[in-house]
Every structure is written in structure tokens, then in C-alpha cells.
Amino acid sequence: xxxxxxxxxxxxxxxxxxxxxxxxxxxxxxxxxxxxxxxxxxxxxxxxxxxxxxxxxxxxxxxxxxxxxxxxxxxxxxxxxxxxxxxxxxxxxxxxxxxxxxxxxxxxxxxxxxxxxxxxxxxxxxxxxxxxxxxxxxxxxxxxxxxxxxxxxxxxxxxxxxxxxxxxxxxxxxxxxxxxxxxxxxxxxxxxxxxxxxxxxxxxxxxxxxxx
Numbered sequence: 122x123x124x125x126x127x128x129x130x131x132x133x134x135x136x137x138x139x140x141x142x143x144x145x146x147x148x149x150x151x152x153x154x155x156x157x158x159x160x161x162x163x164x165x166x167x168x169x170x171x172x173x174x175x176x177x178x179x180x181x182x183x184x185x186x187x188x189x190x191x192x193x194x195x196x197x198x199x200x201x202x203x204x205x206x207x208x209x210x211x212x213x214x215x216x217x218x219x220x221x222x223x224x225x226x227x228x229x230x231x232x233x234x235x236x237x238x239x240x241x242x243x244x245x246x247x248x249x250x251x252x253x254x255x256x257x258x259x260x261x262x263x264x265x266x267x268x269x270x271x272x273x274x275x276x277x278x279x280x281x282x283x284x285x286x287x288x289x290x291x292x293x294x295x296x297x298x299x300x301x302x303x304x305x306x307x308x309x310x311x312x313x314x315x316x317x318x319x320x321x322x323x324x325x326x327x328x329x330x331x332x333x
Contacts, residue, residue, distance in 0.1 A: 124241040125152045127170040129161035129187065130203070131179045135226065139174060142230045149237060158182025162190045165198055172199045172240045174233075177215065185215045192219035199240035216320050221245040223320070245318040246288075271313050277331065279306045283319045284326035 126143055128136045128151060140151045153168045155161035159181040165173055173191065177184035184202060191197050202215045202223035216223065222245035224236050232246065239246040272280065275296075282292040293303045307319065316322045326332050 122148070124149050124172060124237060125168070125170045126150065126237055127153045127155065127161070127165055127168060127173045127198070129155040129158070129165075129173055129179065129184070130176040131156050132176075135176070139233065142233055143237060146234055149234070156180075158184060158187035161187045165191055166194065169196075170198050172201060172237050174203050174237070175200050175215070175220065177202060177204050185218060188215045188220050189218040199243075201236050201240050201246075216324060219317075221318050221320060243318075244289075245320045272310065276306050276310050276313075279303065280310060280322055280326050281332050283307075283310075284323040284332045286323075 126149060128139050130136050130139070133156070136154045136156075140154070143149045143151050152170055153164050155164045156179070158179045161173065161175065161179070161184075162182065175184045175188055179187070182190070188200050188202070191200060197219070200215075200220045202220045203226055204223060205226055221240050222236050224232050224246065228236075236246040278296060279292060282295060287295065289300055289303050289307070293300045296303070307322075310316065310322055311318075314322060314325050316325060
């Protein structure tokens with residue numbers, strides 16, 4: 122099945138680069154582009170892409186507002202926030218609004234493709250460099266209560282790995298367990314923390330000082 126992608130970024134060169142990278146991948150089709158937040162919402166509703174790569178800083182509507190608007194739709198696309206670390210403190214809000222992943226614009230072609238594939242599969246890719254630097258900075262002063270006391274020691278190990286941006290395969294290798302075991306742990310973690318995806322698991326981990 123082909124994953125249909127909409128590119129939303131106010132820089133044409135960025136959109137062109139993403140289109141070239143994704144267009145070379147089997148099973149991925151770029152179906153449209155948008156240069157403003159308003160256009161991103163309009164085109165996403167018209168084209169019905171599976172995944173939207175959403176910039177944060179755009180004219181008219183920023184990525185946070187556009188993400189919130191699309192997530193409120195009955196059948197929203199999966200949204201991956203693409204950001205520049207030094208400027209985009211709204212990323213945290215976009216994740217809370219329902220974005221399923223985020224990465225830096227200079228993360229490289231491999232992570233870009235992985236982020237799209239993960240989003241299409243209902244999972245989320247968290248760029249490791251952002252996980253440690255951005256989530257820690259944004260949540261440093263925002264500890265919140267959670268259901269962490271219900272997590273088993275092994276589930277906490279998985280949470281820490283997720284918060285550091287590790288993939289399921291990497292977690293399985295690190296913990297010497299099977300991939301299916303990791304997926305079972307993640308399912309239990311999502312239920313216990315009432316988390317929609319691994320991005321929210323990572324945010325919870327940083328908020329509650331599960332990782333340092």
C-alpha cells in the first residue's frame with residue numbers, strides 16, 4: 122500500500138528536498154505541498170494524505186495551530202512535526218495537540234523516511250537528538266503526576282529507552298528480549314499511562330524524571 126504524504130513548509134527548497142528524498146522511496150508518494158499553515162489545512166482536507174510533514178514556523182497559521190485544526194477532524198492524518206531545534210519551542214505543544222512524531226530538518230534522509238513510515242504504521246519516530254535536548258529543556262520545570270507507580274521495572278526500562286529515541290528493534294537488542302515482547306510492554310505502558318503513542322510516553326518520562 123502506498124503512503125500518501127503532504128509537505129507543509131514555507132521554504133520551497135526544503136519542500137523540494139523532502140520531495141526528492143521521499144519520491145525515491147518505494148511505497149511513498151508526495152501528493153501535495155503547502156507553503157502556509159492555512160494552505161496546509163486546506164490541502165490536507167482536500168487531498169486526504171496519510172501523513173503530513175508539518176513545519177512549525179509558517180505564515181498565517183503556525184504548525185501548532187494547523188496541527189490542532191487537523192487533529193480535530195473526524196479522520197485526521199498522521200502528523201510529523203519537522204523543526205529547527207534552536208527556535209521551535211512550540212514543538213511540545215504540537216505533540217500535545219496530537220502530532221505523532223518529530224525530527225530536525227537536518228536529521229538526514231534515513232530518519233525522514235523512517236519518520237514517514239513509522240507514522241503511516243501508527244507508530245512514532247522521535248529523533249534521538251531532540252528527545253534528549255528538547256524534551257528535557259521544555260519539561261524541566263513541568264513535573265506532573267502520572268501512573269508511573271503502576272509500571273513494572275521492565276516497563277520502566279522500556280519507557281527510558283523510548284524517551285531516548287530508541288526504536289523497538291534497538292530496545293529488544295538492548296534488553297535481550299524479543300521484538301514481540303517489546304511491543305507487549307509498549308501496549309501495557311500506553312494503557313497504564315493513557316498515552317496515545319511513544320511520543321507521549323517520552324514526554325511523560327521527562328516530565329516525571331524517569332530519565333536524567
